[in-house]
Structures are given as structure tokens and as C-alpha cells.
Amino acid sequence: MAAAPKRALFALRVAPRPTARRLVGVGGVAFVLLLWWLATYGASPENRFVSPVILPSPLEVFRSFPSLWKDRGLVESIAATLQRVLVGFGLAAAVGIPIGIVAGSWRVVQAAGAPLALFGRNLPVAALIPLTILWFGIDETQKVMFIFIACVPFVYSDVVAAITAVPDRYVETAQTLGASSSQIVRKVLVPMALPDIYNSLRHLFGLAFGYIMLAELINAKHGLGYLLMTSQRRGLSEHIILILLIIGLLAFGIDRLLFWFQRGLFPYRVVEE
Numbered sequence: 001m002a003a004a005p006k007r008a009l010f011a012l013r014v015a016p017r018p019t020a021r022r023l024v025g026v027g028g029v030a031f032v033l034l035l036w037w038l039a040t041y042g043a044s045p046e047n048r049f050v051s052p053v054i055l056p057s058p059l060e061v062f063r064s065f066p067s068l069w070k071d072r073g074l075v076e077s078i079a080a081t082l083q084r085v086l087v088g089f090g091l092a093a094a095v096g097i098p099i100g101i102v103a104g105s106w107r108v109v110q111a112a113g114a115p116l117a118l119f120g121r122n123l124p125v126a127a128l129i130p131l132t133i134l135w136f137g138i139d140e141t142q143k144v145m146f147i148f149i150a151c152v153p154f155v156y157s158d159v160v161a162a163i164t165a166v167p168d169r170y171v172e173t174a175q176t177l178g179a180s181s182s183q184i185v186r187k188v189l190v191p192m193a194l195p196d197i198y199n200s201l202r203h204l205f206g207l208a209f210g211y212i213m214l215a216e217l218i219n220a221k222h223g224l225g226y227l228l229m230t231s232q233r234r235g236l237s238e239h240i241i242l243i244l245l246i247i248g249l250l251a252f253g254i255d256r257l258l259f260w261f262q263r264g265l266f267p268y269r270v271v272e273e
Contacts, residue, residue: 033058056238061245064238072230072239073222078250080222081212084140088147089208093201095148096155103156104163104193105185113156120153125211129218138219146215151208158200162193195266202258209251 016024040057042048052060068074103110128149136142166189174184216225224247231239 053235053237056241061238061241064236064242068227068239068242072227074227074246077222077224077227078246080220081209081216081224082250084143084215084223085147085205085208085212088144088212089151089205091144091148092151092155092208096152097159097197100156100159101163101185101190101193104160105181105189110160110164113160117153117157117160120149121157125150126214129214132215133218142218143212143215143220147208147211150211151204154204154207155201158204159193159197162196162200163189165196166192195262195269198262198265202255202262205258206251206255209247209254213247 015021036055037058039050040048040052040055040060045052056064099113103113128146132142132146132149136145170188170192171184174188179187212223213225213228216223217229220226224243227243228240231237231243
């Protein structure tokens with residue numbers, strides 16, 4: 001029996017092995033941190049390549065964490081942001097998934113909804129801020145509905161794409177066996193498309209997590225976007241960098257959690273990390 005060919009690290013369009021991929025990823029992060037440290041190295045601001053007002057050093061950012069945690073309500077802001085995203089994106093999924101299943105199953109419904117979905121996906125998200133303020137005020141409802149309106153066209157379109165991507169042979173086999181249209185949707189199309197729908201929702205959640213930063217600029221008492229805005233007004237550049245790092249770590253952790261569930265729910269479907 002022939003041995004499996006070795007995969008070169010820099011082979012064209014060939015994914016490296018998991019261990020090599022993780023090591024390369026860690027190396028990339030370490031390289032960026034090294035550049036950051038070199039750009040901000042120096043005992044005084046005059047000796048630095050980049051002013052600490054523009055870019056504080058890694059040590060200065062790390063030392064600012066206690067004040068962000070204790071004095072500025074970091075935990076409350078993280079909880080507020082996650083709550084808004086979960087509720088708004090949950091509403092988008094609750095509306096977009098069933099409508100997308102219907103549209104993907106009956107193409108006449110897809111034809112009717114295609115112009116609206118195209119308009120919603122290409123609408124500048126910042127333009128929704130004044131509209132949602134006009135409709136829902138400036139309190140929590142506005143922030144949740146902003147996430148809902150911004151995300152539901154993408155959820156709908158991805159669900160339609162997942163349903164229509166199911167090969168026709170499965171539908172034809174079910175029809176040959178006498179299955180009705182509703183049975184085909186419930187027992188063939190939805191189960192076959194479910195892994196792709198979940199994978200799409202996992203990626204779209206990161207999109208919603210980014211959108212909420214815009215909504216939290218308006219009349220927010222807590223939230224990571226609110227902390228970013230107030231840090232910019234106070235000139236706390238070390239807090240700005242730290243909050244951005246926290247946002248990135250939160251998004252990465254949530255994505256890894258969803259990916260872990262994905263591997264358990266759909267072990268038969270191989271998904272790239």
C-alpha cells in the first residue's frame with residue numbers, strides 16, 4: 001500500500017496540516033506583536049518611532065486593564081453588547097430561516113423576495129442608524145432592531161442558497177417514493193441544508209457583533225461601542241487598543257464555541273477551521 005504523499009507547507013492551494021496551521025497562526029500573531037513592540041520601544045516619547053498618543057506600547061495597554069475593568073464597567077459593557085447581539089441576531093434567524101426555507105423550496109417565492117434581499121444586503125449599514133432611531137427611538141429597542149434589520153437579508157439569502165444547493169437527485173428520489181412537497185421540504189431539503197445553514201449563521205454572528213458597535217454610539221449607558229466612543233473623547237488610546245483586543249478575543253472565542261458545537265452536531269460534514 002502506497003504511503004500518503006507529504007503536503008508541502010507552501011504548496012499551491014493545499015491546506016497545511018492542523019498542527020502546522022496553528023503554529024503558523026501563532027507565528028503571525030507573534031510577528032505583529034513584535035512589530036508593535038519595536039514601534040513603541042523607548043524610555044521616553046521622544047525616543048519612540050511612534051508617539052504613545054497614537055500607539056501606546058503593549059505594556060502600557062496591559063497596565064490599563066485594571067482601570068478599564070474596575071472604573072469603567074467592562075463586565076457590564078460586555079454583557080450589554082452580547083445581550084443586544086444575541087437578541088437582535090436571534091430575531092433575524094427566527095425570521096430569515098423559515099422564509100429562506102420557503103423561498104429556496106418554491107422558486108416563485110425566491111423570485112419575489114430576490115429584489116428585496118439584494119437591496120437589503122447592499123444598503124449601507126450606517127444608513128440604518130437614523131432610520132431605526134426614527135422608528136424605535138434611542139433606547140434598547142433601537143439597538144436590537146438595528147441588528148435585526150441589518151442581518152436578516154444576509155440570513156435569508158444564505159438559507160436560500162443552502163436550500164437550493166441540495167442536489168436535485170435527492171428531491172427526485174423522494175418524489176419517486178411518493179413524498180409530498182411538504183415532506184420533501186421537512187425530510188430532505190432542510191436536513192440536507194442544515195449544516196450549511198448553521199455554518200452560515202456562525203459566520204454571520206461575527207458580522208452582527210461588528211454592527212453593534214455602530215448602534216452603541218447612540219444613547220448607550222453600557223456597551224463596548226460606548227466604551228470605544230468615550231475612550232476616544234477622553235484621549236485614552238491605551239483603552240481603545242485594549243477594547244479592540246477584547247472585542248477580537250470575544251469574537252474568536254464565540255466562533256470557536258460555535259465551531260465546537262458544529263463538529264458535534266454535524267460530524268459527517270468536514271468544515272475548515
